[in-house]
Amino acid sequence: MPERSDKRPGPYAALRHAIGLHPMDRREFTRRALALGASAASVAGLLAACRPVGDDLPPAERAARDAAAALEPLGPIEPRLSIYNWSDYVAPDTIPNFEREFGVRVTYDVYESNEELLAKLLAGARGYDLVFPSSYALSVLVATGLAAPIHRAYLTNWSNIAPLFLNPAVDPGNAHSVPWQWGITGLAYRADKVAAPDSWGVLQNVRYAGKMTQLDDGRDVIGSWLRYRGHSLNSRNAGELAAAEADAITAKRNLKAYLSAPVKGQLISGDVWIAQLWNGDATQAQVEQPAIQYALPREGSTIWADSVVIPRTAPHMRAAHEFMNYILRPEVGAAISDFTGYGTPNQQALARMEHPVPYPTPEQMQRLEYQIDLGRETAEWDQLWTEIKSA
Amino acid sequence: MNASGVGRLPRWLVAFTAVCLFLMHLPVLVLVAFSFNASKFAVTWTGFTFGWYRRLLERDDILHAVQASLIVGVTATLIAVVLGTLIALALARHRFRGRTVYEGMMYVPIVTPEIVTGISLLVLFVFLRLPLGLTTIIIAHVAFCIPFVVVVVLARLAGMDENLEEAAMTLGADEVTTFFRITLPLLGPGILSAALLSFILSFDDFVITSLVAGSGSSTLPLVIYSMVRRNVEPSINAISTLIVIATSVLLYASDRMSRRREATDA
Numbered sequence: 001m002p003e004r005s006d007k008r009p010g011p012y013a014a015l016r017h018a019i020g021l022h023p024m025d026r027r028e029f030t031r032r033a034l035a036l037g038a039s040a041a042s043v044a045g046l047l048a049a050c051r052p053v054g055d056d057l058p059p060a061e062r063a064a065r066d067a068a069a070a071l072e073p074l075g076p077i078e079p080r081l082s083i084y085n086w087s088d089y090v091a092p093d094t095i096p097n098f099e100r101e102f103g104v105r106v107t108y109d110v111y112e113s114n115e116e117l118l119a120k121l122l123a124g125a126r127g128y129d130l131v132f133p134s135s136y137a138l139s140v141l142v143a144t145g146l147a148a149p150i151h152r153a154y155l156t157n158w159s160n161i162a163p164l165f166l167n168p169a170v171d172p173g174n175a176h177s178v179p180w181q182w183g184i185t186g187l188a189y190r191a192d193k194v195a196a197p198d199s200w201g202v203l204q205n206v207r208y209a210g211k212m213t214q215l216d217d218g219r220d221v222i223g224s225w226l227r228y229r230g231h232s233l234n235s236r237n238a239g240e241l242a243a244a245e246a247d248a249i250t251a252k253r254n255l256k257a258y259l260s261a262p263v264k265g266q267l268i269s270g271d272v273w274i275a276q277l278w279n280g281d282a283t284q285a286q287v288e289q290p291a292i293q294y295a296l297p298r299e300g301s302t303i304w305a306d307s308v309v310i311p312r313t314a315p316h317m318r319a320a321h322e323f324m325n326y327i328l329r330p331e332v333g334a335a336i337s338d339f340t341g342y343g344t345p346n347q348q349a350l351a352r353m354e355h356p357v358p359y360p361t362p363e364q365m366q367r368l369e370y371q372i373d374l375g376r377e378t379a380e381w382d383q384l385w386t387e388i389k390s391a
Numbered sequence: 392m393n394a395s396g397v398g399r400l401p402r403w404l405v406a407f408t409a410v411c412l413f414l415m416h417l418p419v420l421v422l423v424a425f426s427f428n429a430s431k432f433a434v435t436w437t438g439f440t441f442g443w444y445r446r447l448l449e450r451d452d453i454l455h456a457v458q459a460s461l462i463v464g465v466t467a468t469l470i471a472v473v474l475g476t477l478i479a480l481a482l483a484r485h486r487f488r489g490r491t492v493y494e495g496m497m498y499v500p501i502v503t504p505e506i507v508t509g510i511s512l513l514v515l516f517v518f519l520r521l522p523l524g525l526t527t528i529i530i531a532h533v534a535f536c537i538p539f540v541v542v543v544v545l546a547r548l549a550g551m552d553e554n555l556e557e558a559a560m561t562l563g564a565d566e567v568t569t570f571f572r573i574t575l576p577l578l579g580p581g582i583l584s585a586a587l588l589s590f591i592l593s594f595d596d597f598v599i600t601s602l603v604a605g606s607g608s609s610t611l612p613l614v615i616y617s618m619v620r621r622n623v624e625p626s627i628n629a630i631s632t633l634i635v636i637a638t639s640v641l642l643y644a645s646d647r648m649s650r651r652r653e654a655t656d657a
Contacts, residue, residue, distance in 0.1 A: 082606035082607070084606070086617055087452065087614055087617035087618040088618060088624075092449075107606050107607040108452060109604065109605075109606055109607065109608070109609045109613075110452070110609050110613055110614055110617035111601070111613075111617060112601065112613070112616040112617045112619070116601055116602075119510070119513075119602065120513070120602065123510070123513045123514055123517055123602075124514075124517040125513070125517060125523050125605065126517075126522065126523075127522055127523060127524075127605050127606040128606060261619065262619075262623075264432055265432035265435075268430075268432050268435060269432075269435045285432070288430065288431060288432060
């Protein structure tokens with residue numbers, strides 16, 4: 001191996017620079033960037049590209065601008081539409097029928113989590129016309145200005161939506177979103193093995209040890225134990241959260257596992273008797289095993305709603321609006337919710353459904369709460385969830 | 392055991408190997424079995440059916456995803472193998488300034504967490520205004536496959552006798568002829584395994600693909616992960632069974648090919 005002179009950089013000098021082990025000063029960086037053929041302008045552009053494509057307007061100013069924009073007419077319907085959604089979240093004939101009737105070619109792409117959707121849109125990905133965020137993801141899209149204003153004039157079926165699902169806290173006046181599907185989180189149980197559970201406390205009952213599960217989601221698990229002690233499931237109170245953590249760990253000794261959608265199979269086979277689950281999934285499992293019933297604990301629980309949103313960068317605005325109006329038709333909405341097993345916010349669709357999910361009564365509604373974005377407290381909740389899972 | 396060490400295998404070793412192989416393949420066997428299960432939920436056996444294979448023909452989303460995965464896998468593999476082989480040749484056969492740096496840089500993508508590679512590629516594509524889609528997925532896959540190709544081909548080059556190339560040139564072959572008649576055939580098995588490795592890496596990548604995919608380019612892993620939120624329909628088992636069969640045939644064919652080559656070499 002040849003001797004290295006002091007002036008020559010070592011073999012991996014550039015690499016060490018790149019990963020920051022040898023911090024370069026600003027002039028050195030600029031010199032190298034220029035030497036690499038990058039102009040100063042493109043370096044600035046690169047940094048600008050790391051910012052979201054939304055805007056930094058104050059919320060009031062943006063709301064005023066969007067309200068004005070929402071009244072402007074859209075162009076003619078475009079020949080294409082790009083949908084970005086969860087898999088199996090529309091009925092099999094929803095899209096073919098839309099394509100035939102409107103002469104629009106639809107591409108349907110899928111994501112796996114709200115986080116994946118947000119990561120892409122926040123980084124500035126373009127090309128999607130319709131996305132289907134949960135309420136906390138919707139609040140992020142609205143707050144960053146990534147959601148386009150809804151042109152209500154094109155939604156002639158708007159009056160089909162039940163008032164219960166309008167005007168959500170995360171999007172006042174539905175300026176940027178249309179309600180899509182809703183559901184509640186409760187307890188699915190095998191009526192042939194156990195009595196109907198009426199409290200989250202049943203999960204601490206050793207009689208059913210090894211036959212119970214909770215969802216594999218910190219928000220849902222900690223939320224259920226906050227409700228158990230009569231607190232909000234969006235609590236930021238350290239004392240309340242500590243009590244919820246203790247309750248969750250007590251229950252964990254009886255739990256078979258933290259399991260989400262796959263628990264349906266175990267309920268059907270009888271390996272699990274009581275499971276914290278979404279009502280839509282319980283309905284699907286009930287088709288295979290009629291002994292599966294569903295209960296809303298008396299302490300209350302989560303109600304969730306997913307929405308339809310048009311990203312501000314959508315290339316096919318008019319087609320996106322036509323699709324929104326199309327899914328608000330009673331028969332289309334009914335087919336979608338019959339397929340997904342969740343609730344429809346479309347009150348005209350309810351009567352046409354094979355397995356309608358009844359709206360919560362006003363009494364139930366008082367026990368149900370929407371999850372909201374926890375903002376900076378998210379890290380603390382994550383920490384609690386890690387502690388519970390590793391306890 | 393006899394002195395040369397190639398006598399009869401001890402029985403316990405045979406049994407141990409059999410158990411290991413069985414455990415390794417058990418999940419796949421279960422998957423294949425449940426692709427013929429009548430129940431929608433893969434836990435209880437309720438009867439034999441070909442229904443999920445028929446259902447596959449109706450699932451346009453799954454078929455499109457398989458198509459996208461194949462297009463990406465084959466294209467990315469071809470590009471990565473050509474570029475990676477050339478890089479390996481440059482690194483192994485030539486001395487040039489910055490060679491060690493280049494070699495070190497080759498290993499960085501292998502150890503970089505996928506999520507970092509994915510996010511940085513996403514930001515880069517957005518900055519370049521490249522519309523996300525099959526093209527960006529292919530670029531990303533080429534980028535993470537190249538280092539693996541280089542590593543595999545370099546290993547093959549290390550065991551290759553340079554004298555053969557020199558002999559060819561001494562006998563009057565020019566550089567191009569030598570490359571195509573001597574170097575490339577000798578590298579063949581290495582290139583083939585590099586290609587198989589690339590294809591498999593590309594075919595089942597989720598993290599990077601999910602970040603750089605765009606409208607109309609959902610690959611099979613993206614679709615499967617998205618289905619998990621609701622229910623993994625047994626048609627996924629059916630398509631997976633078909634993929635297992637296809638890869639087995641492919642592996643068997645490549646094995647036969649390299650055996651035949653070894654036989655003619657001998």
